[in-house]
Amino acid sequence: MLFKQQALLRQKLFVLGSLAIGSLLYLVARVGSLDRLQPLCPIDGRFGPRGQDEIQLRALQFKRGLLHEFRKGNATKEQIRLHNLVQQLPKAIIIGVRKGGTRALLEMLNLHPAVVKASQEIHFFDNDENYAKGIEWYRKKMPFSYPHQITIEKSPAYFITEEVPERIYKMNSSVKLLIIVREPTTRAISDYTQVLEGKERKNKTYYKFEKLAIDPNTCEVNTKYKAVRTSIYTKHLERWLKYFPVEQFHIVDGDRLITEPLPELQLVEKFLNLPPRISQYNLYFNATRGFYCLRFNIVFNKCLAGSKGRIHPEVDTSVITKLRKFFHPFNQKFYQITGRTFNWP
Ligand code: A3P
Numbered sequence: 386m387l388f389k390q391q392a393l394l395r396q397k398l399f400v401l402g403s404l405a406i407g408s409l410l411y412l413v414a415r416v417g418s419l420d421r422l423q424p425l426c427p428i429d430g431r432f433g434p435r436g437q438d439e440i441q442l443r444a445l446q447f448k449r450g451l452l453h454e455f456r457k458g459n460a461t462k463e464q465i466r467l468h469n470l471v472q473q474l475p476k477a478i479i480i481g482v483r484k485g486g487t488r489a490l491l492e493m494l495n496l497h498p499a500v501v502k503a504s505q506e507i508h509f510f511d512n513d514e515n516y517a518k519g520i521e522w523y524r525k526k527m528p529f530s531y532p533h534q535i536t537i538e539k540s541p542a543y544f545i546t547e548e549v550p551e552r553i554y555k556m557n558s559s560v561k562l563l564i565i566v567r568e569p570t571t572r573a574i575s576d577y578t579q580v581l582e583g584k585e586r587k588n589k590t591y592y593k594f595e596k597l598a599i600d601p602n603t604c605e606v607n608t609k610y611k612a613v614r615t616s617i618y619t620k621h622l623e624r625w626l627k628y629f630p631v632e633q634f635h636i637v638d639g640d641r642l643i644t645e646p647l648p649e650l651q652l653v654e655k656f657l658n659l660p661p662r663i664s665q666y667n668l669y670f671n672a673t674r675g676f677y678c679l680r681f682n683i684v685f686n687k688c689l690a691g692s693k694g695r696i697h698p699e700v701d702t703s704v705i706t707k708l709r710k711f712f713h714p715f716n717q718k719f720y721q722i723t724g725r726t727f728n729w730p
Contacts, residue, residue: 470529474520475503475536477561477657478553480625481544483615484575485565486639488693491539492679493642493650496667499659501530503538510553511546520556535657537563544621545614554628561657562629566719567639568729569616569712570705573598574697576612582695595704606711616712619719626722636725646677 464470479487495502509515509523527536543549544564553560566572577594584591600607607613615621625634635656642649650663671678671688678688709730720726 465529469532471532472524472527473530473532473534473536474524474527474556475538475560476557477535477537477563478543479537479539479541479563479565480549480553481541481564481615481621482566482572482618482639483541483544484572484579485541485567486637486642487539487541487565489642489646489676489689490563490565490637490639490653491537492687492689493646493663493668494537494653496650496679496681497654497659497662499534499662500657501528501534501536503527503536506540506542507538508540508542510549510556511540511542513548516548516552523556535659544625547624550625550628558629559633562625562634563637563653563656564618564622564634565637565639565642566618566727568727569618569716570708571640571697573612573616573708574700575695576615578695578697579692580612581698582692594698595701598708599704606708613708613711617715619715619722622719622722631722631724634723636723638725638727640727643676 479491481487491502494500503526505526507515507523507526509526515522527538530536543553553562567575574594577597581591597610598607598613599605600609608617622634635653637649637653646668647663647665651661654661654663667680668677669680669686670676674688674694676688676694678686680686712729716727716729
């Protein structure tokens with residue numbers, strides 16, 4: 386009898402213990418997944434199954450504190466109406482520079498609860514065919530967001546395309562412009578590496594970087610080579626300055642974004658007049674990737690795709706020296722105009 390009572394007691398204690406541990410685990414997960422600093426909006430669990438009127442809700446992907454259905458990027462028209470969701474034109478655009486770290490910057494800014502990213506490069510202002518479709522077409526390409534949030538898109542081709550500054554100015558003359566730059570020679574090699582990978586994928590042969598970057602007739606830097614031209618940042622910026630005052634640009638140090646992202650992101654938060662919300666908690670170094678990755682909450686984290694962070698081919702040191710010497714005066718001018726100095730050689 387006594388033995389039976391003891392067994393019953395043990396069973397009850399086991400059930401109670403499991404319940405306590407379960408509740409504790411739930412609470413830890415819940416607190417971690419909430420936006421600890423600023424609740425975004427009162428989202429409840431009323432959403433039904435996917436309907437025929439379902440539309441993409443990319444805006445809310447991976448946002449802290451949002452329901453799983455939303456994070457998956459799906460919502461019905463009813464949900465959009467219920468939460469006053471809108472498709473807003475971007476208040477800030479990452480206009481370049483290609484291979485500067487534009488994707489990392491966009492993804493990292495998207496950690497901020499008041500920022501919503503357009504996932505794809507839209508190429509509205511640099512592509513004549515898209516531009517001809519009109520501004521409503523562009524707006525419809527934007528993700529859904531709450532009215533208090535700001536939408537950001539990135540299309541690095543904007544920085545180097547002749548017509549773009551005027552077109553963006555016509556859309557919104559006070560839009561904020563972000564430019565992420567890296568040491569110009571490294572950026573040019575990164576640019577080359579991307580093209581090279583594309584060629585290799587198609588089983589095509591390609592020239593060595595040295596052959597493209599140096600004109601074989603003059604032995605001087607080949608300014609006709611696009612990867613070189615793109616790295617002459619000041620030349621492109623000067624075209625933009627015909628439309629926008631320098632205060633409307635913010636320069637991000639792409640080399641520092643790799644090694645020490647938080648201070649760079651904090652400068653951007655300030656520039657965009659956003660309250661500081663991105664913290665060290667949101668960024669963790671992944672030794673396997675060799676880069677910082679993103680932590681949205683206790684459950685959701687992600688690293689950038691493998692196409693970011695390619696191994697660069699080895700380049701002849703004399704070519705590197707020549708390129709650095711070539712870029713030097715342009716860099717000085719760039720520092721002078723932007724008021725941001727880098728330790729580029
Ligand atoms: P490499 O591939 O030369 O290393 P973009 O997004 O503009 O194409 O830029 C790609 C570059 O972003 C990569 O260049 C990589 O170095 C850089 N980058 C910066 N932060 C990164 C991160 N957290 N994860 C992966 N790549 C990052």
